[in-house]
Amino acid sequence: MTIVKHELRHGKTTFLIWTATIAFLLMICIFLFPEIQGDMDAMGELFGSMGSFTAAFGMDRLNFGTLIGFYAVECGNILGLGGAFFASLAGVSMLSKEEKDKTAEFLLTHPVSRTRVAGEKLAALLIQIAAMNLIILAFSLLSIGMIGEDVPWKEIILLHGAYFLLQLELAGVCFGISAFLRRGSAGVGIGLGAMMYFLNLIANMTDHAKFLKYITPFGYCEGADILAEGRLHTGYIAVGIMYACIGIAAAYWRYTKKEIH
Amino acid sequence: MNAIQIDDLTKYYGKTRGIEHIDLTVPQGDFFGFIGPNGAGKSTTIRTLLGLIRQNEGRAQIFGMDTIKDREKILARVGYLPSEVSFYPGMRVRELLKLSASLRRRDCRKISGLLCERLQLDTTRKVEELSFGNRRKTAIICALQHEPDLLILDEPTSGLDPLMQREFFEILKERNKEGTTIFLSSHILSEIQHNCTQAAMIRNGTIIARGSMAELSGTGAKRINVRGSVDLGALIGVRDLHSTPENVDFLYTGDMNDLLQTLSAGDIQDITVTEPDLDEVFLHYYGQGSGRI
The missing domain is CATH 3.40.50.300 (P-loop containing nucleotide triphosphate hydrolases)
Known part of the structure; x- marks a missing residue:
């Protein structure tokens, strides 16, 4: 548990900044809803008439006039991108930062096995992501209450659940990548997160690119689909969990025999 | 064990x-x-x-x-x-x-x-x-x-x-x-x-x-650098000697008293005694790294 505690303490500032930023932006969005609700008819037409751009964000199938329709697009983008970036960044630096900051020599000359180091670091990563999602969900529910709307429990839980899974998947994959890196890795994390996001936009635009949803975790986070079907796409999620597991297995495989220079 | x-x-x-x-x-x-x-x-x-x-x-x-x-x-x-x-x-x-x-x-x-x-x-x-x-x-x-x-x-x-x-x-x-x-x-x-x-x-x-x-x-050699003029003459244990009219530089492994006596006869402005670089020690005592004790 020593390494878990150390990681949580060490990553506290980054964690708080990301969590606060995402929660703050979500709250602003929610507070804006009553304002825009009146203008929604005009807005809905506007958003509905932008062709494939509309489709990319799923706005052709969502009703902006309802809180949950608005929430799925606006808040979905904030939580989706913000959460994805945080999870990727935290994951991709988790193992490699020790070598980048030259602290690996300190850590690994203590009587701890590499397996334990990787395991505790992974645990710290998961705890951070879980805590972030719980805090954000709490603020989101609070804000919905404050603007006097009823909480659409099922949809909110499904949306947030999907984004939680997305973050876990990206974190797992990036954790795997982390074991192979020695130097700065932030670029890899941000790049991967952004790429996945855009892959989903492409997949939304044309049916020919639908298969991309099996690659990007944003595929199962599509607000329009979740609201329409009232459940998550198990196929996409199963594939996503597989990617995460491969990432984590690769991390263990590599890290246990990695040379520390 | x-x-x-x-x-x-x-x-x-x-x-x-x-x-x-x-x-x-x-x-x-x-x-x-x-x-x-x-x-x-x-x-x-x-x-x-x-x-x-x-x-x-x-x-x-x-x-x-x-x-x-x-x-x-x-x-x-x-x-x-x-x-x-x-x-x-x-x-x-x-x-x-x-x-x-x-x-x-x-x-x-x-x-x-x-x-x-x-x-x-x-x-x-x-x-x-x-x-x-x-x-x-x-x-x-x-x-x-x-x-x-x-x-x-x-x-x-x-x-x-x-x-x-x-x-x-x-x-x-x-x-x-x-x-x-x-x-x-x-x-x-x-x-x-x-x-x-x-x-x-x-x-x-x-x-x-x-x-x-x-x-x-045997590795107790010193690098001696003398500014001034000195005649090392028959001093035993001098290696790697570089000498100019104002400066004498050498590696010394001989008796310290002999060295001081020899130096005291010269006209010296400054002297430094340092540990030789390891490379020098290796070079002079073990050839190119092939020797063994």
Whole structure:
């Protein structure tokens, strides 16, 4: 548990900044809803008439006039991108930062096995992501209450659940990548997160690119689909969990025999 | 049982040589010197012993345990002072010492307190604000606070002022008396000569000499640089002589009294006496690294 505690303490500032930023932006969005609700008819037409751009964000199938329709697009983008970036960044630096900051020599000359180091670091990563999602969900529910709307429990839980899974998947994959890196890795994390996001936009635009949803975790986070079907796409999620597991297995495989220079 | 037993250890980094066919034995309780110029393979040897890197051939044992298979068991009994010290930024010295102790599942507060006092280290400071010397002191305490049976020190004195160096070696000698085996790697010859009982010399990745300090005492050469004019005449033990009308520079291995008498006859403005570079020692005593004691 020593390494878990150390990681949580060490990553506290980054964690708080990301969590606060995402929660703050979500709250602003929610507070804006009553304002825009009146203008929604005009807005809905506007958003509905932008062709494939509309489709990319799923706005052709969502009703902006309802809180949950608005929430799925606006808040979905904030939580989706913000959460994805945080999870990727935290994951991709988790193992490699020790070598980048030259602290690996300190850590690994203590009587701890590499397996334990990787395991505790992974645990710290998961705890951070879980805590972030719980805090954000709490603020989101609070804000919905404050603007006097009823909480659409099922949809909110499904949306947030999907984004939680997305973050876990990206974190797992990036954790795997982390074991192979020695130097700065932030670029890899941000790049991967952004790429996945855009892959989903492409997949939304044309049916020919639908298969991309099996690659990007944003595929199962599509607000329009979740609201329409009232459940998550198990196929996409199963594939996503597989990617995460491969990432984590690769991390263990590599890290246990990695040379520390 | 030997504290360290290295058999035919070879490590290549890709195609670059690290160490080649190293054999080395350090008996328990020894104060052992491991000396060689930079890039000779000292750190590679140490990193292999600690399981940070894996050898290509041969094997190494510490207290009879294999450095690959029994890594954690070995590390529990070893204290290591790296040549380059880096800590987690944002932590205070106190927190770092505690982290190190809890990674070992030990409570070392009493001993670390004593050591901090002796080395005059302020534990409330943040590690990134520490001077090079203070960072090194922190690392020294991390290596010593759990009272290891074997201390592996890689260039331990760089950055320490002379007073602290003395205190540090004082602590090491006390520990050694209590039974701790000390493996001191250094490129400073005098450091090894003054503290160690046994030593091995490494150069270009191979051990070129080993034995007791007495056996290796042939290395007591001094680099003498004299500004002024002096006639060295028949002085015995002069090597590598470079002389200009204003300056005489040579490596000296002869009798000190003879040297002083010869010098006193000259007209001298300034004189410096330094330890020769290790490379010079190797060059003059062991040819191109082929000789063995």
